[in-house]
Amino acid sequence: MKHRPIAVKIRNAALLAMLAAAGLVVSVPFAHAANKPSSKPSPEKTVEAVSGPLPANAVARVNNVTITQTQLDDAVRASNAPDTPQLRASIKNQLIARELFRQAAEKQHYESRPQVVAAVEQAKTAAMTAAYLRDQVKPGPVTDADVKAKYDAIVATLGEFEYKPSAIAVKDADTAQTVLTQLKKGTDFAQLAKQYSQAPGAAQGGALNWISFKTPIQPGNTQNWPQPLAEALVKLPQGGVSSAPVQVGDAFWILRVDERRATQVPQYDQIKDALRKQLEQVALQKATAQVVVDLMKNAKIQQQ
Structure with missing residues (x-):
């Protein structure tokens, strides 16, 4: 017992x-x-x-x-x-x-x-590679001056107003016209975004993050937005919807301005830690890329 x-x-x-x-x-x-x-x-x-x-x-x-x-x-x-x-x-x-x-x-x-042998070998390779990269990848330091310069550069790209947009992106002009027709009939924008859109935020009814542009729009100063979309967005009033699709590459976009307000610039102390992490990540990626370049110089690589 x-x-x-x-x-x-x-x-x-x-x-x-x-x-x-x-x-x-x-x-x-x-x-x-x-x-x-x-x-x-x-x-x-x-x-x-x-x-x-x-x-x-x-x-x-x-x-x-x-x-x-x-x-x-x-x-x-x-x-x-x-x-x-x-x-x-x-x-x-x-x-x-x-x-x-x-x-x-x-x-x-x-x-x-x-x-089991394959899994052990994979684990060994992963551990060995991680240890090598820890020893070889030496990212440059991110200074307080670097962080402040990044903050100033971001603030310099902001315009007088910022916008909370929603977007619907479809692959062809006919579908875009169908969406516009439904919007004119009063169909909910979010419902159509979930049904038709292939843009980021489609599952959330097309909702996108706040964005601000210095106007007039200048090439390369559009916060990674395609310039035609940035130009179309700043022309819309609050609640306004694109009267015609905006073509960017093979996609056709319909925009709506959900909110429009004076740009709210965050204080430096509020975002400096996040900016530092971004810069450190960039430095890490740059240092890793340099290691790859150095290794490729003495490597024989065949590709199809």
């Missing part, structure tokens, strides 16, 4: 692990990475290891593999959940169950299965 609670715990652990695999409980890392035995012990030593007291900094032992307090702590932190005794007990059971699964798979030599 005294062994029954252990069996119950193991069954619970297996259930928790299966639930974890289905995404229903906290996901935890495998427990054996740091403490897998380096060689197979003799049967006598195995019995002694399993039945003897747990070593220091151990929370469980599965056959002859120890699960450490450090592993449990790491798994609790990785869960991003409140650290409670109940959570720790649940995660410990998951670690036990996963170690049981690992040992069972190892006994049946799953490590030699092609899909």
Whole structure:
């Protein structure tokens, strides 16, 4: 009878692990990475290891593999959940169950299965590449002056007014005309956007973010909007809808100005951290591209 609670715990652990695999409980890392035995012990030593007291900094032992307090702590932190005794007990059971699964798979030599070998190689490649890039990619520093200059450049592109637009973009002129006809009959713009539009924000009824342009519109100063769209937008009053489709490439656009207001320029202190992150990301991309260029100089690359 005294062994029954252990069996119950193991069954619970297996259930928790299966639930974890289905995404229903906290996901935890495998427990054996740091403490897998380096060689197979003799049967006598195995019995002694399993039945003897747990070593220091151990929370469980599965056959002859120890699960450490450090592993449990790491798994609790990785869960991003409140650290409670109940959570720790649940995660410990998951670690036990996963170690049981690992040992069972190892006994049946799953490590030699092609899909396992391929997954290990992929993980090795990813880790090796990430480590190499950490060592080789050296982005330039982003200074306070860089951040302020970026802020000033953005402010310089803003006009007197800013607009909250919605847009419908379709592939052909006939469909655009159908949309305009429906709008004139009073059909809801958002409904038509969801039905016809292929533009960003179609699922939200065509709604786009606030935008401001310095007028008159100048090439290259349109906040990444196509110039014909920027020119059409600033001519519309609040609530106004394009009287005719605006063609940009192969797409036909219909715009509406949901709101129009005086441009609200954010204070530098409010956005400097976001701007710094943007500049750091640009610097990282630039440094990564340079590493690629350097490697390509001495590489033989064939492509179709």
